[in-house]
Amino acid sequence: MPRSEPIKAVRGVRDILPADLPRWRAAEQAARDVGHRFGYEEIVTPVLEHAELIERVGEDTDAVAKELYRFDDRGGRNLALRPEATAGVVRAYFEGGLNQGPQPSRLYLIGPMFRYDRPQKGRYRQFYQFNVEAIGGAEPALDSEVIELADAWLDEVGLGDLRLELNSIGDAKCRPAYLERLKAYYRPLKDQLHGECQLRLERNPLRLLDCKVPQCQPFKKDAPRITDFLCDECSAHWTSVLRLLDAASLEYVLNPYLVRGLDYYTRTVFEFYPGGASGQQDALASGGRYDGLAEAEGWPATPGVGFAGGVDRVTELMPIDSIPAKPPLDVLVIPDGDLAIEAAEVARICRAVGAVAVDYAPKSLKAKMRSANKLGARWVVLLTPDEAKRRVAQLRDMSSGDQVELDWVELPTRLA
RNA sequence: GUGGCUAUAGCUCAGCAGGCAGAGCACCAGAUUGUGGAUCUGGGUGUCGCGGGUUCAAAUCCCGCUAGCCACCCCA
Numbered sequence: 001m002p003r004s005e006p007i008k009a010v011r012g013v014r015d016i017l018p019a020d021l022p023r024w025r026a027a028e029q030a031a032r033d034v035g036h037r038f039g040y041e042e043i044v045t046p047v048l049e050h051a052e053l054i055e056r057v058g059e060d061t062d063a064v065a066k067e068l069y070r071f072d073d074r075g076g077r078n079l080a081l082r083p084e085a086t087a088g089v090v091r092a093y094f095e096g097g098l099n100q101g102p103q104p105s106r107l108y109l110i111g112p113m114f115r116y117d118r119p120q121k122g123r124y125r126q127f128y129q130f131n132v133e134a135i136g137g138a139e140p141a142l143d144s145e146v147i148e149l150a151d152a153w154l155d156e157v158g159l160g161d162l163r164l165e166l167n168s169i170g171d172a173k174c175r176p177a178y179l180e181r182l183k184a185y186y187r188p189l190k191d192q193l194h195g196e197c198q199l200r201l202e203r204n205p206l207r208l209l210d211c212k213v214p215q216c217q218p219f220k221k222d223a224p225r226i227t228d229f230l231c232d233e234c235s236a237h238w239t240s241v242l243r244l245l246d247a248a249s250l251e252y253v254l255n256p257y258l259v260r261g262l263d264y265y266t267r268t269v270f271e272f273y274p275g276g277a278s279g280q281q282d283a284l285a286s287g288g289r290y291d292g293l294a295e296a297e298g299w300p301a302t303p304g305v306g307f308a309g310g311v312d313r314v315t316e317l318m319p320i321d322s323i324p325a326k327p328p329l330d331v332l333v334i335p336d337g338d339l340a341i342e343a344a345e346v347a348r349i350c351r352a353v354g355a356v357a358v359d360y361a362p363k364s365l366k367a368k369m370r371s372a373n374k375l376g377a378r379w380v381v382l383l384t385p386d387e388a389k390r391r392v393a394q395l396r397d398m399s400s401g402d403q404v405e406l407d408w409v410e411l412p413t414r415l416a
Numbered sequence: 417g418u419g420g421c422u423a424u425a426g427c428u429c430a431g432c433a434g435g436c437a438g439a440g441c442a443c444c445a446g447a448u449u450g451u452g453g454a455u456c457u458g459g460g461u462g463u464c465g466c467g468g469g470u471u472c473a474a475a476u477c478c479c480g481c482u483a484g485c486c487a488c489c490c491c492a
Contacts, residue, residue: 011482011483011484061490061491062489062490063490063491066417066489066490083491113492115492117489117490118417118489119485120485120486120488121486121487123491123492127492129492196489212488212490213488282492283491283492284492286492308492309492310491312492313492314492336450336451337450363444363445364444364445364450366445366446366448366451366452367443367444367445367452368451369451369452369453370453374453377452380451382451396451398452398453401451401452
């Protein structure tokens with residue numbers, strides 16, 4: 001009699017139920033279609049990685065510093081559930097020898113990521129990303145290519161109304177000098193910044209630019225802009241990317257405050273937001289160039305560019321008409337009486353031509369018919385003990401109500 | 417990590433100047449002497465999220481915890 005508390009889902013994770021799956025599959029299929037159309041190949045990498053791989057490439061980000069799922073396995077290895085895909089894809093690129101094939105390697109991945117943050121709308125501890133990476137090429141055309149791919153995906157799922165924000169954050173050659181300039185600008189204002197920004201000033205000054213705390217806002221306007229201080233190479237890359245995007249008729253807004261907090265990010269950074277929204281916490285996709293990432297992982301220096309799209313967020317915004325209807329059940333077999341063996345055999349016969357389920361429940365015929373109706377079955381096959389003995393059944397067309405008696409062996413041809 | 421709101425039947429929720437636990441939907445059955453969709457009738461024991469406290473008495477008031485939603489931080 002004493003009952004225990006039912007065990008519920010882990011905090012911040014959720015089930016994708018059958019009713020939600022069509023829109024989910026539509027988003028994934030669009031990703032695969034678009035990826036394929038752009039010449040990208042699918043890759044699957046493990047959800048588990050060495051914690052060190054993740055930590056080495058993301059030490060200063062919230063995703064790694066505060067939100068990493070980390071644990072020791074039974075062999076004492078320090079592992080992590082990936083909070084993003086790029087680190088693992090770059091690792092696989094080298095370990096799998098893709099660096100020895102034609103370059104760049106064009107890859108995409110769809111799968112779950114994990115972050116231990118506080119759950120909220122459009123934000124889960126296990127969430128799904130569509131990841132696209134072009135590794136082994138430094139050409140600006142690849143930057144615009146992945147941006148165009150992201151745009152094509154979002155367009156494919158019916159989210160044509162978008163805002164694309166763009167910036168360049170330079171590279172190891174020009175960024176240090178810019179950061180000194182930025183620090184020099186902010187130092188006299190330090191006392192007026194909020195606590196975390198005061199720390200950022202020396203540790204990670206770029207992040208001062210995307211701070212959203214009201215008291216820090218007034219100073220941004222006159223802060224030096226990195227795009228004014230790019231080295232010749234970065235500058236050429238930047239103008240080239242913009243020209244390519246113009247040629248692709250992709251509209252964008254330059255956002256000098258769009259940054260990435262990590263050293264291995266270089267040059268182009270971008271984010272896609274839904275068109276109508278004004279909020280900052282609803283990015284649908286974001287990415288950029290990461291020419292320093294491979295080296296940070298201990299591999300030979302190799303350029304790369306890519307983006308991550310949020311499948312959870314996209315499915316929540318997808319318009320209803322881009323979601324295919326769920327495939328209906330074709331046939332429900334309804335035994336009337338203790339006829340499990342016979343009903344299963346009839347179902348087996350019918351499965352040659354369609355989707356068939358059997359209602360084995362010990363309830364009234366009326367109730368079973370009601371189930372058939374709710375399941376959307378096109379046909380019902382009714383079976384009484386007498387009919388089963390004669391190996392015949394009643395085939396009922398659920399839309400017209402017409403019903404005929406047939407031999408079991410005739411069913412497939414009548415259903416086809 | 418911070419804040420606000422919430423937690424009662426399978427689901428959505430009402431009940432909260434403390435006094436016997438309710439409705440709709442869903443589900444099951446019947447009206448229809450074994451055939452779906454419409455209608456009507458009947459069918460409710462549920463640790464009132466968990467733990468503690470106040471009280472003669474707690475779903476109701478207080479504290480803690482857990483979870484959900486929303487926002488902040490940050491990101492997908």
